[in-house]
Amino acid sequence: MTVSYGAGTAIDGVSFDVARGEFVTFIGPNGAGKTTLLNSLMGVLQQNSGSVTFNGEELKALRPEARVARGIVIVPERRELFPGLSVEDHLRLGAFLLRGRGRAAMTAALERIYELLPKLGERRRQLAGTLSGGEQQMVAVGRALMAEPQLLMLDEPSTGLAPRVTEEIFEAIDRLKADGMTGILVEQNAHLALSVADRGFVLEVGSVVAFGPAQELRNDPRVLAAYIGGGDRYRDTGASGI
Amino acid sequence: MIDTALFLLVDGLTNGLVYALLALSLVLVFTVTRVVNIAQGEYVMLGALTLADLLQGRMPGTLYLLIGGLTLCVVLDGSRWRRDWRQALLVVLGAVAAAAFAVAITRGALWLKLPVIGMMAVALMLVAPLGVLIYRFTVHPIPNASTIVFVIISVGVSMSVQGLGLLIWGASPYAVDPIMPGGVMMGPVFIPYQSFAILITALLSMGGLYLFSEFTLVGKALQASAMNRRGAQFCGIPVTAAGALAFLLAAAFSAISGMLLAPLITANYEMGFMVGLKGFVGGAMGGLIDYPLSLAGVMIVGALESTSAYVASAYRDAIVFSLLIPILLWRSSRQRVEGH
Numbered sequence: 001m002t003v004s005y006g007a008g009t010a011i012d013g014v015s016f017d018v019a020r021g022e023f024v025t026f027i028g029p030n031g032a033g034k035t036t037l038l039n040s041l042m043g044v045l046q047q048n049s050g051s052v053t054f055n056g057e058e059l060k061a062l063r064p065e066a067r068v069a070r071g072i073v074i075v076p077e078r079r080e081l082f083p084g085l086s087v088e089d090h091l092r093l094g095a096f097l098l099r100g101r102g103r104a105a106m107t108a109a110l111e112r113i114y115e116l117l118p119k120l121g122e123r124r125r126q127l128a129g130t131l132s133g134g135e136q137q138m139v140a141v142g143r144a145l146m147a148e149p150q151l152l153m154l155d156e157p158s159t160g161l162a163p164r165v166t167e168e169i170f171e172a173i174d175r176l177k178a179d180g181m182t183g184i185l186v187e188q189n190a191h192l193a194l195s196v197a198d199r200g201f202v203l204e205v206g207s208v209v210a211f212g213p214a215q216e217l218r219n220d221p222r223v224l225a226a227y228i229g230g231g232d233r234y235r236d237t238g239a240s241g242i
Numbered sequence: 243m244i245d246t247a248l249f250l251l252v253d254g255l256t257n258g259l260v261y262a263l264l265a266l267s268l269v270l271v272f273t274v275t276r277v278v279n280i281a282q283g284e285y286v287m288l289g290a291l292t293l294a295d296l297l298q299g300r301m302p303g304t305l306y307l308l309i310g311g312l313t314l315c316v317v318l319d320g321s322r323w324r325r326d327w328r329q330a331l332l333v334v335l336g337a338v339a340a341a342a343f344a345v346a347i348t349r350g351a352l353w354l355k356l357p358v359i360g361m362m363a364v365a366l367m368l369v370a371p372l373g374v375l376i377y378r379f380t381v382h383p384i385p386n387a388s389t390i391v392f393v394i395i396s397v398g399v400s401m402s403v404q405g406l407g408l409l410i411w412g413a414s415p416y417a418v419d420p421i422m423p424g425g426v427m428m429g430p431v432f433i434p435y436q437s438f439a440i441l442i443t444a445l446l447s448m449g450g451l452y453l454f455s456e457f458t459l460v461g462k463a464l465q466a467s468a469m470n471r472r473g474a475q476f477c478g479i480p481v482t483a484a485g486a487l488a489f490l491l492a493a494a495f496s497a498i499s500g501m502l503l504a505p506l507i508t509a510n511y512e513m514g515f516m517v518g519l520k521g522f523v524g525g526a527m528g529g530l531i532d533y534p535l536s537l538a539g540v541m542i543v544g545a546l547e548s549t550s551a552y553v554a555s556a557y558r559d560a561i562v563f564s565l566l567i568p569i570l571l572w573r574s575s576r577q578r579v580e581g582h
Contacts, residue, residue: 044472068478080473082466089462097478099459147478 011036012206015050018151023183025197025214027190027223032203034186035077038155041184042074043067054151069097071150075157079140083129087120090128090139094146113142116172134165141172152176152183158192170196194218245430250548256437256506258544259444263499264521265528265536266448267492272530273468274488275381277392281400282496283518285369287407289497290509292365294416299352303410304368308344311375312337318379344368358421362501366494373493374486381489382482400515407511418504440502447495448537464488520547520562527569539569 011033018024026034039045041052043064052059054070062070081090091110098105114121117138123131128139137157144152154173158166166189173196177183187193194200200217202210210223217223264282271279288304295302319333344367351364380395387395425434455461467474467484474481496518500509503517520543527539543562550561 042476044475064472064475065478065480068476074476076472076476080470080476082469082473084469085462085466089466092459093462093466093474093477093479096459096463143477 011040011047013050014203014206014208016201016208016211018182018184020182021180022199023177023181023185023197024199024201025185025187025193026201026203027187027193028203029188031205033206034203035155036206037203038074038153038184038186041153042072068147071148072153073144073147073149073151074153075137075140075144075155077155077159079136081128081136081139081143084127086125086127087131087139087142088124090143091120091146094143095148098146098148109146109148113145116145116175117142119168134161134168137161137165137169138172141169145176150182152181154183154185156186156188158187158189166192190223191218246552248429248431250552251545252431252433252437254545254548255541256440256544257547258524258541259440260499260503261517261521261524261540261543262444262537263447263495263502264517265525265540266451266533267495267499268521268525269528269530269533269536270451270488270495271492272525274464275377275392275485276389277381277396278389278530279492280393280396280518280522281376281403282396282492282521283514283516284400284403284407285373285493285496285514286500286503286517287509287511287514288369288372288403289365289500290418290504290513291407291411291416291511292368292497293358293361293501293504294418294509295411296348296351296361296365297358297419298416299355301348301352302365302368304365304372305344305348306410307372307406308368308375309341311372311379312341315375315378340371344371358419362421362498365501366497369497370490370494373489373491376493377486377489381485385482385485400518404512404515407514411511413511415508415510416504418501418509420505436502436505443498443502447498451491451495460487516559523562523566523569526566526573529573 014033014037016024026037028034036045040047043059043062043066054067054072057070059067059070059072082093085093088110091113092106095106095109098109114124119135119138120142123135128136131139141154141157157169157173161169170192173183173185177196185193185197190200190202194214194217197214200211200214201208202217202223210217210220212220264286267282267285268279271277271282288307292302292304295304316334316337319330347364347367351361354360356364376399380399381392384391420434420436421439422435425432425437427433455465463474463477463479464484464487466477467479467481471481474484499517499521500514503513507513521540524540524543525536527542528534528536530536543565546565547558547562551558554561
């Protein structure tokens with residue numbers, strides 16, 4: 001998969017590829033263009049130039065729902081849940097395009113999700129609008145997984161969550177990765193992101209300033225100085241903004 | 243005195259139920275597509291006049307609208323010819339098949355001289371698809387337009403459809419047979435059977451919509467599209483198709499409303515606008531998003547209408563529409579309370 005495009009000043013000539021079964025991460029401060037990157041991969045934003053190829057197919061004009069049909073699924077930063085619907089409804093709707101497979105397949109898929117994220121099983125009848133932030137994030141993850149993604153994109157899954165909840169969600173991501181899931185993870189929390197990903201890209205004002213295997217990036221003094229140390233500062237300002 | 247009050251109450255509730263179907267349509271369309279559909283009442287007119295034609299043994303003029311709309315659809319999608327001829331061929335074949343099917347069922351129904359209820363079903367099949375066509379022409383090309391743009395477009399649609407109605411049916415009113423003539427004395431009040439028919443049809447329609455949205459995945463998808471359009475897209479729900487479905491169902495409910503209403507008044511080309519506005523006043527009580535409050539609203543509108551028709555008939559519509567002012571004041575005060 002190759003991506004290279006320039007959406008105004010938000011993203012400037014970024015190019016990368018993800019192999020099947022690989023987890024890559026984009027880290028960087030607020031406003032670096034991380035969410036913009038995922039949104040344009042999802043087809044929410046139109047890129048001005050460049051191309052996105054997925055499984056050999058050019059995605060240029062496809063709408064988000066058509067991209068989901070091809071196996072590209074996002075866990076959006078703002079979760080985008082349906083406040084008046086129950087947890088289980090969300091999961092069923094996540095598999096909307098697979099609804100032709102029958103009741104048994106749907107039940108089996110639901111069971112898998114409840115095993116991965118037990119909290120959701122406990123809350124299956126509860127309306128999404130009444131859940132805590134962490135539970136809502138789990139619903140967003142569960143809903144995305146129900147679509148059986150070939151490429152899972154996670155946008156800031158740790159934003160605004162208590163450390164313990166973040167840990168739970170990242171454990172789930174770890175297990176998905178171990179099962180061979182391909183993914184793109186966007187995070188402000190560089191340390192956390194690099195601990196799950198295979199490769200990392202450091203994004204700053206719309207450009208990649210450093211990239212490499214996650215292990216190396218973790219020990220890269222430049223990244224440490226710029227983002228792990230600075231990351232906390234950004235996170236603090238981010239938190240007060242929420 | 244009691245007799246009069248009871249009579250007015252029955253009359254008011256009957257009107258309220260007719261408007262309820264309309265308010266249901268308005269809420270459905272608004273929540274899924276954010277269109278405040280001023281033109282919703284025109285389906286009432288189309289339903290009533292189509293039924294009038296069928297009952298008098300004529301091919302309904304609605305077929306012109308349907309076939310004309312399908313033709314326009316083919317022309318608009320004509321640009322696909324070069325890019326994707328298979329898709330284009332499917333569109334053309336689909337349109338031709340739909341038109342042929344519409345003509346066939348109409349001819350069949352006229353030949354069989356179906357009873358009123360059968361003719362209503364045929365009329366429904368002719369009018370409801372017009373909702374999808376109008377969605378295709380007006381909302382589909384500009385899904386992200388602002389609410390005010392959609393309001394203005396729907397006013398345009400309302401005027402155009404009314405004009406087409408005048409062109410096809412002329413200005414004269416048409417009498418429409420009730421589902422069952424006659425009525426029954428219940429205590430001191432005479433209740434026509436048509437009122438029962440209205441009650442049953444309205445309850446069945448609302449119950450049907452409820453079951454559909456609560457117990458089917460497609461119904462849930464429609465709700466999801468109404469609650470969070472982007473979230474629905476991320477589930478792979480085709481939101482444009484959800485909008486078309488909302489327009490289809492809304493057109494169906496409004497057409498049913500017109501067919502039930504027509505025997506009580508008479509059907510004519512400009513009946514829709516007034517009925518549409520009254521449904522709107524009721525729907526405004528629920529902010530066009532809340533079904534139960536909207537239903538309460540239309541019942542108040544119905545009761546107020548029949549009472550004012552009795553007390554001060556010349557001011558009937560003025561009284562009903564002035565209800566909009568306290569409703570909007572109440573809603574905005576409620577919003578302010580919720581905001582704090």
